[in-house]
Amino acid sequence: METKNDARRYGGWSLGSVMLTAVATTVNHWYTLGAGAFVLGAVLLAVPAALWWGFRRTQSRIALLGYVLMNAWIVVGFGLMKGFWEDVLPLFIGTPLAAHSTIFPKPTFGTAAFELSGLLMFIGSLFVLNYGYRFMQTTHGSDAHAVVAPKSSWVIATSGFVVATGLATVWAATDRDRWVPPSNGVVRIGIIVPTSGPYAILGNSFVKAAQMALDDLHDTTYRYRLVIKDSGPDPAKAPAIIRRVMTEDQVNAIVGGVSIIGQVTKPYATKARIPHLCVCTVSAIADGAYNFTNIPSPEAEATLWVREAQRRGIKRVAVLSQDYPSINNHVRALRTEAGRVGLRVVDEQRFEESVVDFRAQIARAEAAGPDLLYIEAFNPALDRLGQQLADADVRRISSVVAPSVSERPELFEGVWYTDSNLREFAFKRRFEDKYPDAQFATHMMPYAYDSVQMIVQAFERGENPAVYLRDLHTYDGTAGTLTKRPGSGHFESTPTVWVIRNGKPALAY
């Protein structure tokens, strides 16, 4: 009688723990499967319940076997393989290992809800295992009390601890990044950047800068080959291309440009455990594990811009800029820095790319009485604005980056602006001599060149390239000295002041 009651009790708890674990599993899979997670959840809730009920009513051994198999799926598939291996171990073993040594990557986590639901999947699966086991014991007529006897509990607990420790050790061993010489002595570097659509000019120049970095190599241990792929401008279509680069071309590292593509590339680089250096400003790309960014931050640009404005005696600034995320970010950083030092922003206007007549906006900005008009836009709006400013005889203009991407720089004659530094101006000349039809965008090309060279350095030193980049805190590149804080994935660099002189960008000093 007691055994029957135990069977009923443990049966109820077993089904209850299955139900709760199914809910946690559904929440966790919502982040990867979307609405498909509800189908999975429905299966995990309905099938065990039906089998459990079937067994209770008919004592069918087939129903019991089905229920046990569903329990096993939940425990092994979701509890151990997903919850424990992919959540518990990265969180509680991977994090301290990465903090201790750079040979371990910093784990990449999803949202808090995703990770916590993963933990709950694991915790729930332990209850599923425990009550499922007790339920099985009692349904076989054995004495339930023997199962929960202290001695047996300790054996189970000790065994569980040994197994968990063993799995954690195996996980840590596989988590470590090791140096593997490239097969056949060839290092394949994927260059993933849009070379068609609106980014065609920048993208093709980017590819040429990467090519130039390889052309400059001499007497290397390994041979280096670029695998150039046009990601296209559409981030929705880029994954298929990136997947091919990973699986078919089997690249050893990636150098990319343009944040919208860098964001798509990031998880693929992480999965393949290869370094991805992106000439991008979205800081979230730079996880410091496998993904790194290499470009001056808006804050660095703003700090220098404001310092230069102060040096020139500027006290009042009007802002006229295109409504575009990276430009808005420059303006936001500039406003913050200006406010910090007491430089007044007397007027601020944003415009859409489609605007063709700027006269009213120019008049309003001028009416505010600024010492200087800050402008920033991309073409075609940039050159339209430049022409109308020239027509209005507004010459006290400045910017960040923009004049360097103008197709008519003569419109901005005398304009000063901040942009990436060049260690030697000869680099720009050499690029332009080698590729006379390519546009040298100062804020991207030196970084593309340096990024390829960093990857080469890693292989030449016989180091895992991801570990090499994690350990790299200073690099003397064509864009000056790059620095990276320990644990960070962002290579910072100091911009400098440029001026349009004789229709061309030139260093101001």
Add this chain to the structure above:
Amino acid sequence: MTKRTLVSVILAVVIVAMLGGGYAIVVYNTSATDSQSDVPSGFIH
């Protein structure tokens, strides 16, 4: 307090610590990554 209650309490503490610790690690990790200026996608560089 019976042994069973004690085990339940210890188990509850372990579970809460696990969830709390996991949450803290995720939040710290996310804030460390996003501490620089973050920008929505859809722009040129």
